[in-house]
Amino acid sequence: MSALVSLFSREARLAWAGGGGAAGPTAFFLACITLGPLAIGPEDATLRAIAPGLMAIAALLSVLQAAERLFTEDVADGTLELYALIPASLPLIALVKVLGQAAATLWALPLIGTLGAMMYGLDPAQALITGLALLVAIPALSLIAGFAGALSAGVKRGGLLISLIAIPLMVPVLVFAAGAGRAALDGEMDRAVATLLLTCAVSLGTMALTPFGIAAAMRARLG
Amino acid sequence: MTESALLSDDWPEFPPLDLTVRDLALSRGEVRLCEALELDLSSGDAVFLVGANGAGKTTLLRAIAGFVRPDAGEIDCGGHAEDTVSWLGHSDGLKPNETLRQALRFWCRQSGQSSKAIMPVLKMLEIGHLIDRPAGRLSRGQQRRAGMARVALANRPIWLLDEPAGPLDGDGRACLARLVAWHRGRGGMVVAATHQTLDWPSAKTLELGR
Numbered sequence: 001m002s003a004l005v006s007l008f009s010r011e012a013r014l015a016w017a018g019g020g021g022a023a024g025p026t027a028f029f030l031a032c033i034t035l036g037p038l039a040i041g042p043e044d045a046t047l048r049a050i051a052p053g054l055m056a057i058a059a060l061l062s063v064l065q066a067a068e069r070l071f072t073e074d075v076a077d078g079t080l081e082l083y084a085l086i087p088a089s090l091p092l093i094a095l096v097k098v099l100g101q102a103a104a105t106l107w108a109l110p111l112i113g114t115l116g117a118m119m120y121g122l123d124p125a126q127a128l129i130t131g132l133a134l135l136v137a138i139p140a141l142s143l144i145a146g147f148a149g150a151l152s153a154g155v156k157r158g159g160l161l162i163s164l165i166a167i168p169l170m171v172p173v174l175v176f177a178a179g180a181g182r183a184a185l186d187g188e189m190d191r192a193v194a195t196l197l198l199t200c201a202v203s204l205g206t207m208a209l210t211p212f213g214i215a216a217a218m219r220a221r222l223g
Numbered sequence: 224m225t226e227s228a229l230l231s232d233d234w235p236e237f238p239p240l241d242l243t244v245r246d247l248a249l250s251r252g253e254v255r256l257c258e259a260l261e262l263d264l265s266s267g268d269a270v271f272l273v274g275a276n277g278a279g280k281t282t283l284l285r286a287i288a289g290f291v292r293p294d295a296g297e298i299d300c301g302g303h304a305e306d307t308v309s310w311l312g313h314s315d316g317l318k319p320n321e322t323l324r325q326a327l328r329f330w331c332r333q334s335g336q337s338s339k340a341i342m343p344v345l346k347m348l349e350i351g352h353l354i355d356r357p358a359g360r361l362s363r364g365q366q367r368r369a370g371m372a373r374v375a376l377a378n379r380p381i382w383l384l385d386e387p388a389g390p391l392d393g394d395g396r397a398c399l400a401r402l403v404a405w406h407r408g409r410g411g412m413v414v415a416a417t418h419q420t421l422d423w424p425s426a427k428t429l430e431l432g433r
Contacts, residue, residue, distance in 0.1 A: 002332065003332055003333050006329055006332040006333070007329075007333070010325075010329045013321075013325070014318055014320065014321065017320040017321070073318075076314070077314050077315075077316060077317065077318065078312045078313065078314030078315060078316040079316050079318070081288070081290065081310055081312050081316070082310060082316045082330075082373075084289075084290065085288065085304065085305050085308060085309075085310055086305065086333050087303070087305040087306055087333075087334075222285075222290040222291075223290060223291050223292065
């Protein structure tokens, strides 16, 4: 157990020190939500209506943007072989690695998403639901991106492959995460909470399944 | 720093262990690299894998580590590879922004080794003064020595080394030979793919041909 804790903190530390930590995805997220109103127009009603969906799309793109680095470096510097020889199951190692990186790089998105939703004109309760939806969607998004990243590690133009593999798999998370905020906006708090719980369920399901896919991709890369 | 300084409580002797390879066939893509390969090692042994480029030295090491599935034959390394094998590949497995202290502490935690054991091993490899330097700011030879330190700290009986002396100078090769002698002295074994002539006493040689 302490071995997995130290793996989590190592991955978080490496993402923090080597890749600029949260700066990359945060800048990308901020760019999406600030450029949105400039392109769409300043009407209050429109901005309120698109806020939950725009936050979810911005989070999805920020996660994708960071995915290529996730396994490429490990393949190049020989870390992959060493992780495969750690006496813990490879799917567990994959899960801990991806979540460690996500914790270091994506922690700011739910906070900025909440503030951003308020700036788009949502009231605090609605904005909070929007931010919470991002928070519970991020594990699923980053694991799906991690799966695509592991499959494309070391492949030329891996970024393209990552988008093609990950985006279709991310559709349910996107629909539920944006749906929670939209339901809150419609004043239906019961439906908002239910959709939030569905987002949780998708995230938990992804946490249970994708590590096996990531581990299989890592093994294929070794062979 | 002598070998005896490392024989403390952190480094008990390994239980007797055999590494046996029976009737092994390996290939890379469509190319058959070896057939009916046999290898027997027991505690304290060392073997050099020699052969031309592309003869299959690395592939054999990867098969023993369990990364590559052989076409035929059996490899028995006395248990799961995760519990018995320590690996040094072409790359050293170092992260450029991580200091040796951070990296080796992490690997000690993974193998259950005490982190007090780090400094003596680094001193034996004559890189003790580099412990707080990020790996990206080490020379190739120093990185190789750091990789060897990680192999030693994994505390596993079977060392699989791919060109361990590649970037090492004369001094580094002497350090490597001392480390290997110490490892064999506590009942470990070493399989090393190499093009260089290394002076390891009573090491066997296995020639891989096309």
